[in-house]
Amino acid sequence: MQIISGTEVAGKVLTECTAQISELAAAGIRPGLAVVLVGDDPASRAYVRSKDKKCRDLGLHSVKHELPATTTQEELLAVVRELNADPAIHGILVQSPPPAHIDEAAVVRAIDPAKDVDGFHPINVAKLALEDPTGFVPCTPLGCQRLLIEAGIETKGAHAVVIGRSMIVGKPMALLLMAKGPGGDATVTVAHSRTRDLGAITRQADIIVAAIGRPGFLKAEHVREGAVVIDVGINRVEDSSIEKGYRIVGDVAYDEVAPKCRAITPVPGGVGPMTIAMLMSNTIKACRQITGK
Numbered sequence: 001m002q003i004i005s006g007t008e009v010a011g012k013v014l015t016e017c018t019a020q021i022s023e024l025a026a027a028g029i030r031p032g033l034a035v036v037l038v039g040d041d042p043a044s045r046a047y048v049r050s051k052d053k054k055c056r057d058l059g060l061h062s063v064k065h066e067l068p069a070t071t072t073q074e075e076l077l078a079v080v081r082e083l084n085a086d087p088a089i090h091g092i093l094v095q096s097p098p099p100a101h102i103d104e105a106a107v108v109r110a111i112d113p114a115k116d117v118d119g120f121h122p123i124n125v126a127k128l129a130l131e132d133p134t135g136f137v138p139c140t141p142l143g144c145q146r147l148l149i150e151a152g153i154e155t156k157g158a159h160a161v162v163i164g165r166s167m168i169v170g171k172p173m174a175l176l177l178m179a180k181g182p183g184g185d186a187t188v189t190v191a192h193s194r195t196r197d198l199g200a201i202t203r204q205a206d207i208i209v210a211a212i213g214r215p216g217f218l219k220a221e222h223v224r225e226g227a228v229v230i231d232v233g234i235n236r237v238e239d240s241s242i243e244k245g246y247r248i249v250g251d252v253a254y255d256e257v258a259p260k261c262r263a264i265t266p267v268p269g270g271v272g273p274m275t276i277a278m279l280m281s282n283t284i285k286a287c288r289q290i291t292g293k
Ligand code: GUN
Pocket: 093, 094, 095, 096, 097, 118, 139, 140, 168, 275
């Protein structure tokens, strides 16, 4: 059984980023990312902080907007418009989910598609479906695909089952796996909360991508011997034996599933670090496309 280290692969991606940042610096260009958070959800705050920190570590220009939960739609749109017009900013990310009074789809549509490093704008969703390489692909599924490629997992002709149909992970993951080329050419099934007899489907999978959002949901009985399992889950579960009071677990019941697998990603240290690495990579891509360098 192979444990696919996201920490290791993310390190490789970030090394590639560093090389590109040096090249751009030689041309007098510094990629810039703006991260916008509305409200004070603790998990979202933690994500936003780590994105900002990673930018700074790499020498990217980073701007962090932490707005109160009472921010209105119009105020948030004004921030987005300002960032669209800012030549020092090449990537804009509005952390999801925003508070309930915010129309998230409208905010996403307001982001300049050329700066939409999350790949959530309808133009970029379309480009992914069209296999147009100038588009931006959401960071988490892009990171999952890169993990499969780096771990030497053959996706061509494989049956990949994606569990989850969100716009952030499930749908773009399915499109990536069915696209032509490395990390693609798979036969893809998308399962979700309304799927009948999930186990009958996942037991046919060569590759399972679990993006359900429920701790330890995927059990040994769901997985056939020799499957590859990518665990996208980042769930906080209470644990009073730890000072923080919680620990992070995936969507996969790792201890029972791992022994059956040909390869599996751990949580933490699997998909998580890849998401941030791909965000850095997307920001550099946006910068290069905008500046023509
Ligand atoms: N919330 C969870 N994952 C993501 C992500 O990749 N981007 C944004 N903007 N919000 C998220």
